[in-house]
Amino acid sequence: MSASFDPQVSLLKDALRYAEEYLLNIDERPVFPTEGALDALGAFDEPLPSGSTEAAETLALLHRVGGPASVAQVSGRYFGFVNGGALPVGVAARVLADVWDQNSAHYVMSPVAAQLEAVCERWLSELLGFPEGTAAGFVTGTTLANLSGLATGRNELLRRQGWDVVEAGLYGAPPVPVVVGADTHATVRKSLALLGMGDAHMHVVPVDDQGRVRIDRFPALGVPALVVAQAGNVNSGAFDPVGALCDRAHRDGGWVHVDGAFGLWAAAVPSLRHLADGIDRADSWAVSAHKTLNVPYDCGILMCRDRAALESAFRASAAYFQWSDHRDPMRYTPSMSKRARSVELWAVLKTLGRDGVVELVEQLCAHARAFAEQLQEHGFRIHNDVVFNQVLVSCNDDSETERTLAEIQTIGSCWCGGSTWKGRPVIRVSVCSWSTTPDDIRHAVTSFCAARDRARTPD
Numbered sequence: 001m002s003a004s005f006d007p008q009v010s011l012l013k014d015a016l017r018y019a020e021e022y023l024l025n026i027d028e029r030p031v032f033p034t035e036g037a038l039d040a041l042g043a044f045d046e047p048l049p050s051g052s053t054e055a056a057e058t059l060a061l062l063h064r065v066g067g068p069a070s071v072a073q074v075s076g077r078y079f080g081f082v083n084g085g086a087l088p089v090g091v092a093a094r095v096l097a098d099v100w101d102q103n104s105a106h107y108v109m110s111p112v113a114a115q116l117e118a119v120c121e122r123w124l125s126e127l128l129g130f131p132e133g134t135a136a137g138f139v140t141g142t143t144l145a146n147l148s149g150l151a152t153g154r155n156e157l158l159r160r161q162g163w164d165v166v167e168a169g170l171y172g173a174p175p176v177p178v179v180v181g182a183d184t185h186a187t188v189r190k191s192l193a194l195l196g197m198g199d200a201h202m203h204v205v206p207v208d209d210q211g212r213v214r215i216d217r218f219p220a221l222g223v224p225a226l227v228v229a230q231a232g233n234v235n236s237g238a239f240d241p242v243g244a245l246c247d248r249a250h251r252d253g254g255w256v257h258v259d260g261a262f263g264l265w266a267a268a269v270p271s272l273r274h275l276a277d278g279i280d281r282a283d284s285w286a287v288s289a290h291k292t293l294n295v296p297y298d299c300g301i302l303m304c305r306d307r308a309a310l311e312s313a314f315r316a317s318a319a320y321f322q323w324s325d326h327r328d329p330m331r332y333t334p335s336m337s338k339r340a341r342s343v344e345l346w347a348v349l350k351t352l353g354r355d356g357v358v359e360l361v362e363q364l365c366a367h368a369r370a371f372a373e374q375l376q377e378h379g380f381r382i383h384n385d386v387v388f389n390q391v392l393v394s395c396n397d398d399s400e401t402e403r404t405l406a407e408i409q410t411i412g413s414c415w416c417g418g419s420t421w422k423g424r425p426v427i428r429v430s431v432c433s434w435s436t437t438p439d440d441i442r443h444a445v446t447s448f449c450a451a452r453d454r455a456r457t458p459d
């Protein structure tokens with residue numbers, strides 16, 4: 001007989017009760033924790049206990065002190081960063097998978113995780129209109145997916161010149177030019193830095209007023225380059241002309257990697273597909289399923305047209321490894337041990353189906369447009385074409401914009417962050433949760449107006 005799991009079942013029941021209390025009260029609390037809730041975090045600040053604590057007591061403390069100090073990201077009025085909500089079936093599937101505690105490095109560690117990865121890989125290709133047989137690796141987010149795609153692209157471009165990076169390293173390798181847009185995401189630069197291809201070797205292409213790469217300014221390199229396109233500018237939501245970038249890069253034998261952290265799903269939506277025209281011609285794609293698709297954190301995906309190139313970049317061997325004739329998930333990622341992310345991704349895709357994904361993405365975009373229209377009616381300025389889920393907002397002058405943002409965050413009935421757009425401060429709205437309703441948008445607009453009134457009132 002193995003140990004009794006009765007205590008675990010009892011704790012899970014406690015967790016479920018706490019979850020219920022949390023979710024049912026989410027609209028009663030401010031989106032960002034109160035000062036009181038933040039001060040109460042001091043309760044965690046104790047010396048490492050030498051003795052043990054009842055597990056139920058530990059969980060109760062977490063609920064009592066931790067819950068109120070969490071950001072109410074699951075509410076429909078969280079518009080910060082590009083943080084997606086979590087669809088109910090994804091959360092529930094994740095809880096089940098957490099109970100299973102699967103390690104999905106090898107098939108023999110978790111046949112179910114491996115099978116669901118294989119299914120998600122195929123479904124994603126179909127959904128996004130990518131070439132049949134496109135490979136997918138499941139990682140933590142787009143940061144790791146960018147790193148993985150860029151490593152694969154670089155290694156493949158060098159392999160075609162007779163250079164095996166895994167064997168020979170990079171010292172003495174022929175240089176691989178890198179081309180990015182001026183608005184490329186910070187994680188692309190970070191990935192390139194980690195890959196030993198820092199800023200100094202980067203061709204930075206100017207962008208237009210929406211942050212899209214200007215194809216007319218693409219450098220004439222005449223040699224194979226690693227080209228990064230963006231499907232969804234992190235501020236404006238704008239899409240680079242991906243198809244045209246592919247044509248330019250491929251003419252010289254280059255590799256195109258698409259950072260589609262939140263925008264890649266446009267490829268799955270007939271009414272938005274034009275934004276990503278030609279995206280199926282790219283070589284690798286990165287996306288965060290925890291953003292627009294509303295899979296629970298964390299869930300990133302790297303997709304790659306050339307399965308052999310991806311497997312080659314991540315090849316590793318040890319006597320104790322157990323390769324199988326099935327899918328061995330670690331072949332496609334930098335990680336070995338990893339949790340079974342495919343479970344909740346599969347659960348979301350299975351539940352939504354193609355129509356449900358289309359509906360979810362279209363709903364986020366419609367809410368963003370409504371948000372922008374209502375703000376404009378109240379005299380706010382909108383700085384971007386609202387083509388996806390992002391809205392950039394300002395008031396009459398920079399200082400009023402900054403003070404209004406601070407007041408929005410203080411009032412707490414919704415939450416947005418800020419950014420800089422063309423050198424000026426903006427309030428940055430991202431509609432990224434299934435749980436947002438038209439009512440939430442109206443409430444948020446009311447809060448924007450109240451915040452601006454406060455900002456205009458002299459102290």
Ligand SMILES: *Cc1c(COP(=O)(O)O)cnc(C)c1O
Binds near residue numbers: 140144233234259261
């Ligand atoms: C969010 C984002 C990333 C980073 O994704 P993570 O999931 O946070 O790792 C990269 N690129 C763009 C355009 C993003 O919006």
